[in-house]
Amino acid sequence: MGKPTGFLEYQRQPIPNRPPLERLQDWLEVHADRVDADVSTQAARCMDCGTPYCHTGMMLAGVASGCPINNLIPEFNDLVYKGRWQEALARLRKTNNFPEFTGRVCPAPCEGSCVLGVIEPQVTIKNIECSIIDRGWEEGWMRPSPPAMRTGKTVAVIGSGPAGLSCADQLNQAGHNVTVFERDDRIGGLLMYGIPNMKLDKREVVERRVNLMRMEGVSFETNAHIGVTHDIAEIRKKFDAVVLCCGATKPRDLPIEGRDLSGVHFAMEYLTANTRALLDHDYDAGQSTIHAKDKHVVVIGGGDTGTDCVGTALRQGCANVVQLEIMPQPPMERTASNPWPEWPRTFKVDYGQEEAAARQGEDPREYLVSAKKLIGNSNGDVCELELVRIEWVQDEATQRMMPREVEGSRRTIKADLVLLAMGFLGPEQTLVEKLGLKTDARSNVAAAHGEYTTNVDGVFAAGDMRRGQSLVVWAINEGRGAAKACDRYLRLLGRGQDW
Structure with missing residues (x-):
């Protein structure tokens, strides 16, 4: 172990994102440039636990706890702390084919089960992983390695x-x-x-x-x-x-009145059209077949895909974006029913919500609401969405929690583009x-x-x-x-x- 007292000496400092209003002006990755010395310091916080949970890959309470591909996390953390980056890359590649993907888009269940996270903010494992592979590409360590022989199969x-x-x-x-x-x-x-x-x-x-x-x-x-x-x-x-x-x-559909109106799309249809336009037209999103410019956008669904729709709509120049979630807002801290090393079901602000707050002055998410009806104009285009507030109550027969409408809570909001991000x-x-x-x-x-x-x-x-x-x-x-x-x-x- 390189730094036995590292977790006592250093505070968690993830690689920051670029300022929200700055990154809304482009389609570049949201994160700022890394500083290798800072990454090494963060790696020193790893405690080299006798029983590390970060690479276990267990399923607890229906979600992953620890790394599902069993990355050798304490080992590559120690190597990064000691400056042995090429060895850290070799260690990482033993278990992960594409750390440049997971280091950017994985929600990091490894961090949710980090032993240090029991008493302090967890190790920045995801940042360290991404830094290792990015440096590997930069240094020319990622070279073609075809197999020595072929089987003929x-x-x-x-x-x-x-x-x-x-x-x-x-x-x-x-x-x-x-x-x-x-x-x-x-x-x-x-x-x-x-x-x-x-x-x-x-x-x-x-x-x-x-x-x-x-x-x-x-x-x-x-x-x-x-x-x-x-x-x-x-x-x-x-x-x-x-x-x-x-x-x-x-995709999961929304079978409500007005679903067939123009301007209602599945999230993947929207995201795909935008990325294709960027790649086909030299990063000109204005060529997308589905565009949010000057529109009131409503995203139905509170997961990662919904967040991606929020970030995309903001970059396309929407008038406003709202993200609707039928579930209640998660707690700020772990509850007794969500103990370590389970994935922490706590309130998080992702890049899209941070950008919306910077542009619009508040978090775009609204919890405990359900869509009831899509309303169109004379041209058949969606223009409003009728909502109702709900509460979760226990069904006496099944003992399951079920949504119930709150009486007198119906209202309508502007909706020129409705994106369905409710999973698959x-x-x-x-x-x-x-x-x-x-x-x-x-x-x-x-x-x-x-x-x-x-x-x-x-x-x-x-x-x-x-x-x-x-x-x-x-x-x-x-x-x-x-x-x-x-x-x-x-x-x-x-x-x-x-x-």
Whole structure:
């Protein structure tokens, strides 16, 4: 351990974001430049716990506690403190294929279970992880490393999100010939079009990694919608194995009066249109097919995707943005029912809310409200939203908490653009049905965690398509696991060969 008293001597100091009003003028990543000496000081706060919970990756109370890919956090913290950055990178890459992604967009369950967090603000693990990989790219340590030999076996990975990319990376390093199929025009899936540029830069971060994978031997095919533009039967004939990493892309809808009015969109439809416009038109968001300029924007949904919609609408020049949440505002501190090392269900201000407060003078979120009706003008465009306040009460029959309208609380607000960010219901079923795959009660592909095998021989499933909507870090966990299972299957097929 490099600094036994570091956690006593130094206070938590995350890498700051740029000032809100400054960063609203561009689409660059929100964070300020790091200072390596400061990162090393923060790494000194790690206590090198006898029983570190930060890398356990357990599920507690239905959410992740600790790192789902079991990053060797105390080890790379110690190496960063000692200035041994290249060794820290090697340690980090043992468990994480894409730390430049998780270091930017992961909510850091590792920090929620940091032992220091029991009595003091936790170690800035996410910042340290991102700093290691960013320095690795800057120093030229991230070089192509193709496998020394090839097995001759071929794998089709369908979907190029974090699960598909991590699976492809692992299988390629094992020596198999991997082709990744993506239905969109660019590789990256959720990483490319589901997360906005100010959180994860597409050219400098996502495409840089994809290009490295190309140099290592992974093949990519875009505009390939398997089951629609490409016959899945032909794919199965051509490849020895297929891994499905298509995500859980079926959005939860809002079945209320006025849903069919113009100006009501799913969040992913909106975010995708904006990112595509940025990349196609030299970062000119004005070319987006869905635009918020001078509009009163209402975002329905309080999660990360809702926050991304808030940040995007502000950068597009909206007149005002409101974010609605049916749940109550979380507490400021952990409650007795949410003890460490569970993920802390506490009140947080993310980048989008911080920007809205700076622009509008207050946090855009409103809690304990439910949308009742969308109201349109004579042209069929949405112009207002009717809301009602709700309270959560226990149902006597089921003992479950249920929302109940507060009498006399109905009101209307301006709404020229309504964005639905209420999560996802599961994978689209076209490919599932064409392959005859079994599904679970939530319509996800039935494949046990740790095995990833479906009911169809040679077909594996991983990521949100198998587990449901989840975190990028869980998708990497699943992609790595599916690659291991697929590799085992391919080696049985090739028994007797000298690999």
